[in-house]
Amino acid sequence: MNELSAAWMLHSRPYKERSVIAECLVKDHGRVAMVIRGVRQAKSRSWAIQPFTRLFLSWRGRSELKTLNSFETADAIHLQGQSLYCGFYLNELLMRSVLPGQLVEGLFELYSVVLEQLTTGVPLQPLLRVFEMELLEMTGYAPSLISDAASGAQIQPDLLYEFRAGVGFLPVLTLREKDRPRYFSGELLLSLAARRFDNVQYFPGYKRLTRLALAPLVGEKPLKSREFFRTREKFVL
DSSP: OOSOEEEEEEEEEEETTTEEEEEEEETTTEEEEEEETTTTTOTTTGGGGSTTEEEEEEEEOSSSEEEEEEEEEEEEOOOOHHHHHHHHHHHHHHHHHSOBTOOOTTHHHHHHHHHHHTTTTOOHHHHHHHHHHHHHHHHTOOOOSSBOTTTOOBOOTTSEEEEETTTEEEEOSSOOGGGGGGEEEHHHHHHHHTTOOOOGGGHHHHHHHHHHHHHHHHOSSOOHHHHHTTTSTTOOO
16 A cells, blocks of 8 residues: 555554554545554654544555555644543544444544544534444444334334344333333434434433444443543543
8 A cells, every 4th residue: 555545543552662553544444453663762753653643644464454654644633631531432432343444434534523523612422422323323333213123113202212232222112120221212312313412411311322322333341431531520421
């Protein structure tokens, strides 16, 4: 791969004495893992392997793990506070949900837009929920929020629905206490489908829903970004 491609640095880890293995989200190529040699010695280039750095790079290799040919740094997104926590969360979601070499159409553009918005002071909960739902839709894991999975009938705002992974939302006919975490009002589902975030009372339900829907995609193992920032004030992940 000799032509330079736009990329975002997601994560890097030490490799041997002087190198790193970098995980990048590359436009038109998806997630690409590559060895960057000697970068740990070159202090003038070390900032390029930090998360949220925008690069133009090329690589070589036929195996899953590539080797960097060349790169140019464009700029970096500087995040602080809650926005920084959210940025780490986005990166971990991508690392867990996208396989190396898997191209997900539109994901590079979505990530770029959301990362830029994290610097603007926009409300974080709606921004994260939109990213999660768009990621679910792009990867084929999004349940329908407008029709029930049993009959295909339109979701009714005054009814209660149960989420079942791999199936979707089913009307609740008998209330079961143990299943309450999977229950959602039809009004909440329709609001999320329309990306309406004017009712803050729905925010906990939105977060609970996206966690359940993401589980088959990212796995049951807890996300480190959630665990690390669990005790932070106004936790939004």
